[in-house]
Amino acid sequence: MRTGRFLLKRLVYIIFVFFIISILMFAIYKAMPGDPVKMMMQGNIKPEVYQQQYDNMREMLGLDKPIPVQYVKWITNMLRGDFGYSTEYRRPVKDVIGVPMRNTVLLNIFSMILVFMISIPLGITTAVKKNSILDKVVQVVTIVGYSIPSFVIALLAIYVFAIRIPLFPISGVRTAGFTGTDFEMFVDMAKHMALPVLVMSVGGIGSITRYVRASMIEALRMDYIRTARSKGLREKVVIYVHAFRNALIPVVTVTTWWLIGLFGGSVVIETIFVWDGLGKMMISGLNQRDFSVVLAMQMFYVILSLAGNVLMDIAYTLVDPRVKLEN
Amino acid sequence: MKKNKKSTMAKATQRMLVGGMMSEEQEAVLTPIQMVFFSFIKDKIAMVGVFCFLFIFACCMILPIFYPIDVYYQDVTQSNVSPGFGMLKVPKALSSDAGQLSLGSTFSVGIDNEGHVYEWGNFPTDKLKKLPKDMGKLTQVSAGLDHILAINENDEVVTWGNDRMGLEAIPVELRMGEKPVKVYAGYQMSLALTDKGRLYSWGNSYIVDIRFPDGVQGHITSFDANNDIVIALTDSKEVVPLTKKATSYAKIPDGVAGHAVDMAMSDESVAAVTEDGRVYAWGNNIKKTCDVPEEIQGHVKAIEGGRYHYTVLLDDGSVVSWGDSTFGQDQVPSIQEPVKKISAGYYGNYAIGESNTVYSWGLDGYVMGTDDLGRDVFRRLLKGGRMTMTVGAIAVIISTIIGVVVGGVSGYKGGKVDNIMMRLTEIVSSLPFLPFAIILSAIIGNSITETQRIIMIMVILGFLSWPGIARLVRGSVLAEREQEFVTAAKALGVKEWGIIFRHILPNVITVIIVNATLDFATCMLTESSLSFIGFGVTEPNATWGNMLNSARNATVIEKYWWRWVFPSIVLAISTISINCIGDGLRDAVDPKSKER
Numbered sequence: 001m002r003t004g005r006f007l008l009k010r011l012v013y014i015i016f017v018f019f020i021i022s023i024l025m026f027a028i029y030k031a032m033p034g035d036p037v038k039m040m041m042q043g044n045i046k047p048e049v050y051q052q053q054y055d056n057m058r059e060m061l062g063l064d065k066p067i068p069v070q071y072v073k074w075i076t077n078m079l080r081g082d083f084g085y086s087t088e089y090r091r092p093v094k095d096v097i098g099v100p101m102r103n104t105v106l107l108n109i110f111s112m113i114l115v116f117m118i119s120i121p122l123g124i125t126t127a128v129k130k131n132s133i134l135d136k137v138v139q140v141v142t143i144v145g146y147s148i149p150s151f152v153i154a155l156l157a158i159y160v161f162a163i164r165i166p167l168f169p170i171s172g173v174r175t176a177g178f179t180g181t182d183f184e185m186f187v188d189m190a191k192h193m194a195l196p197v198l199v200m201s202v203g204g205i206g207s208i209t210r211y212v213r214a215s216m217i218e219a220l221r222m223d224y225i226r227t228a229r230s231k232g233l234r235e236k237v238v239i240y241v242h243a244f245r246n247a248l249i250p251v252v253t254v255t256t257w258w259l260i261g262l263f264g265g266s267v268v269i270e271t272i273f274v275w276d277g278l279g280k281m282m283i284s285g286l287n288q289r290d291f292s293v294v295l296a297m298q299m300f301y302v303i304l305s306l307a308g309n310v311l312m313d314i315a316y317t318l319v320d321p322r323v324k325l326e327n
Numbered sequence: 328m329k330k331n332k333k334s335t336m337a338k339a340t341q342r343m344l345v346g347g348m349m350s351e352e353q354e355a356v357l358t359p360i361q362m363v364f365f366s367f368i369k370d371k372i373a374m375v376g377v378f379c380f381l382f383i384f385a386c387c388m389i390l391p392i393f394y395p396i397d398v399y400y401q402d403v404t405q406s407n408v409s410p411g412f413g414m415l416k417v418p419k420a421l422s423s424d425a426g427q428l429s430l431g432s433t434f435s436v437g438i439d440n441e442g443h444v445y446e447w448g449n450f451p452t453d454k455l456k457k458l459p460k461d462m463g464k465l466t467q468v469s470a471g472l473d474h475i476l477a478i479n480e481n482d483e484v485v486t487w488g489n490d491r492m493g494l495e496a497i498p499v500e501l502r503m504g505e506k507p508v509k510v511y512a513g514y515q516m517s518l519a520l521t522d523k524g525r526l527y528s529w530g531n532s533y534i535v536d537i538r539f540p541d542g543v544q545g546h547i548t549s550f551d552a553n554n555d556i557v558i559a560l561t562d563s564k565e566v567v568p569l570t571k572k573a574t575s576y577a578k579i580p581d582g583v584a585g586h587a588v589d590m591a592m593s594d595e596s597v598a599a600v601t602e603d604g605r606v607y608a609w610g611n612n613i614k615k616t617c618d619v620p621e622e623i624q625g626h627v628k629a630i631e632g633g634r635y636h637y638t639v640l641l642d643d644g645s646v647v648s649w650g651d652s653t654f655g656q657d658q659v660p661s662i663q664e665p666v667k668k669i670s671a672g673y674y675g676n677y678a679i680g681e682s683n684t685v686y687s688w689g690l691d692g693y694v695m696g697t698d699d700l701g702r703d704v705f706r707r708l709l710k711g712g713r714m715t716m717t718v719g720a721i722a723v724i725i726s727t728i729i730g731v732v733v734g735g736v737s738g739y740k741g742g743k744v745d746n747i748m749m750r751l752t753e754i755v756s757s758l759p760f761l762p763f764a765i766i767l768s769a770i771i772g773n774s775i776t777e778t779q780r781i782i783m784i785m786v787i788l789g790f791l792s793w794p795g796i797a798r799l800v801r802g803s804v805l806a807e808r809e810q811e812f813v814t815a816a817k818a819l820g821v822k823e824w825g826i827i828f829r830h831i832l833p834n835v836i837t838v839i840i841v842n843a844t845l846d847f848a849t850c851m852l853t854e855s856s857l858s859f860i861g862f863g864v865t866e867p868n869a870t871w872g873n874m875l876n877s878a879r880n881a882t883v884i885e886k887y888w889w890r891w892v893f894p895s896i897v898l899a900i901s902t903i904s905i906n907c908i909g910d911g912l913r914d915a916v917d918p919k920s921k922e923r
Contacts, residue, residue, distance in 0.1 A: 032770060282765070305757045
């Protein structure tokens with residue numbers, strides 16, 4: 001029951017943080033260059049009626065109200081999913097962000113899976129075989145992996161896997177004009193996804209392997225491991241059940257932060273690979289001065305980051321029942 | 328630390344650090360900082376990191392003095408030159424029997440005294456290597472941006488290299504009747520002067536528009552051209568710009584008209600030699616091309632011009648150059664014999680001595696090639712490194728100061744202050760970093776100068792990356808404030824700020840240093856990412872990130888590899904070494920973690 005109360009407390013707190021950040025967002029929204037009233041007013045308007053029309057429009061948009069009222073209106077619209085009108089696409093923002101959102105989530109989920117599939121076994125193995133040659137090699141490779149900026153890896157990957165050995169397409173989500181069965185469509189998309197996923201995973205593999213290794217070594221030194229071994233448990237059980245479960249706690253923290261960073265960082269990757277995702281949309285929105293889109297993207301990232309925080313709390317209580325979670 | 332375990336290197340360093348005061352027999356009492364230092368210098372990987380980083384740092388800070396670059400400088404004639412040297416490396420057979428030489432954009436062409444033709448340097452197009460077959464012996468050659476023009480022994484004009492833009496269409500007059508006496512290959516343009524004093528041009532007519540004032544065509548004795556204009560020298564010894572537009576070239580100084588015997592052009596100016604051996608230069612005085620050295624006045628026989636420099640031959644057979652010194656164009660080597668002929672073009676010079684030996688000075692090549700705007704990648708890399716490191720360092724300083732203050736105060740004070748500050752920390756750390764930085768940079772950076780923009784990037788990075796350090800400092804302070812020395816300080820009546828900053832802070836300084844190091848790598852990476860997608864430091868200022876910005880398409884990645892490989896390597900090595908240093912420091916601070 002304590003856990004439940006804790007989670008509830010966290011949730012309330014997260015909502016509080018959300019509102020603080022939303023005020024910040026609103027400030028940004030207000031600071032955006034360009035007069036929304038002027039943008040809405042189209043066509044030739046006679047100078048005599050201009051001021052009249054301008055005032056009407058201002059009233060219609062609610063811009064004549066005091067700032068707090070405007071904020072309340074804005075945040076209710078945002079929460080209802082009404083993100084405004086995209087000047088670039090000439091459609092409401094919520095209609096245009098569906099496909100990019102799906103693409104971004106796909107990209108991130110695949111790289112997440114790849115990272116976990118590689119880094120967790122690798123981290124455990126290197127921790128168990130500490131100071132072996134494999135361990136030393138992995139140590140060096142991982143530090144290189146997480147130090148190199150993703151766009152450098154991207155350029156290298158394009159050079160090797162798209163130009164020297166033309167295995168994968170350089171950009172896009174799917175081949176233009178490609179039609180086929182669902183399976184063929186999937187293969188086509190997977191091919192396009194290969195390079196971005198690879199590039200996004202490198203940094204994650206580097207850092208998460210190191211964290212898994214470090215916390216596994218810590219866990220393997222504990223007394224309960226010695227107890228488990230002296231009971232005659234199989235080494236596999238000792239490692240995967242007794243040690244790994246306890247090693248997970250610090251890993252969970254790092255993973256959550258990494259995940260949040262992953263979504264944010266995919267802005268760069270999406271731009272390089274012309275992946276039609278949220279990041280690319282945000283960049284093109286900024287370049288086209290389509291601020292409603294930009295703000296919607298920003299809201300998405302904020303919510304994602306806060307959700308990450310909640311997830312982290314839940315994951316904590318799941319992997320470690322000892323976590324009392326006061327405060 | 329057991330004495331017998333100390334390595335000799337540690338001993339040596341210790342002696343250096345502590346001085347000769349300490350004898351070998353005494354067991355050293357080490358402060359925590361010294362302990363950290365000694366175990367740090369034993370860490371091989373970290374030391375390699377330190378050396379790599381210091382090397383790159385030193386290069387970026389010192390080398391720009393020797394390899395200056397004007398960030399606004401660009402030159403299309405030098406675009407996408409591959410790395411390497413040898414632009415001025417005259418072939419052996421030619422270098423002792425040179426007849427006439429001419430400098431093109433990144434290559435040169437020359438003929439020996441028998442009329443054989445030689446080409447060397449970095450060819451912008453492979454067509455330059457395909458010499459026309461039956462052209463016979465050549466008497467004059469001229470190299471341009473990417474084509475060559477020549478006269479052969481039968482007084483025919485030959486051209487090879489770039490054949491588009493109408494460059495292959497030699498005017499019909501030159502083939503019948505009139506004999507060419509001087510040819511000039513320029514920027515997508517060819518010019519030829521005939522024995523009848525008539526000047527013909529062909530090629531891309533959009534770049535240079537030639538209009539002959541009345542009574543000039545038919546009386547031309549010599550000419551020179553740059554990318555804007557052609558200027559002719561007439562038989563009445565006048566200098567005439569062949570244009571109808573008003574330009575600064577038209578402001579011909581007194582003393583030139585009616586007396587000019589030779590003339591040359593640089594990119595923005597004209598220089599003429601008069602009968603009495605004086606040089607007059609006018610036009611836009613860019614890179615000091617119009618500042619003629621006083622000591623040569625009255626002795627000049629001939630003049631040649633490059634992009635931003637002039638070279639003159641004096642009556643005693645010596646050579647003087649002035650103007651731009653970026654590539655050493657003005658550094659004439661010591662020539663032991665009298666010089667009989669000079670030629671200059673673009674960024675280089677050749678002089679042929681009495682014994683037909685060739686001497687050369689100027690731009691020989693680019694270590695790391697050039698980018699699409701003709702800027703030297705190596706020099707921009709140095710400049711960019713300086714910028715990237717400065718931005719990273721200042722951002723880290725900002726974030727460390729904020730982090731230490733927030734963490735220190737909230738850890739020491741506890742209670743409500745702690746609660747509010749930690750909530751603030753959490754809010755800042757929940758902001759999605761990269762998207763937020765991008766949007767801030769786009770909104771604030773809308774209407775500010777480049778310098779303000781750089782400062783803005785530093786501030787954004789600094790203000791978004793302090794929460795990590797604040798948490799760590801808070802944790803350490805929480806642990807330290809229960810120690811006896813704090814109680815003692817309190818009992819002595821030391822003020823709160825004094826306790827925090829004089830008594831507690833020195834004990835947590837190691838944590839701060841380690842994190843600042845690691846943050847430095849992160850800030851450099853973030854700055855690079857921002858600049859890479861165009862929301863950080865923007866052109867013309869160089870950073871490692873925005874140098875890669877232009878390398879974002881497949882053509883560049885494939886063909887102009889030097890434009891992305893070198894910045895990538897340097898950026899990668901720097902961040903890897905900083906991370907190695909950070910890891911080494913962390914191990915040194917926390918000996919327990921070394922066992923991992």
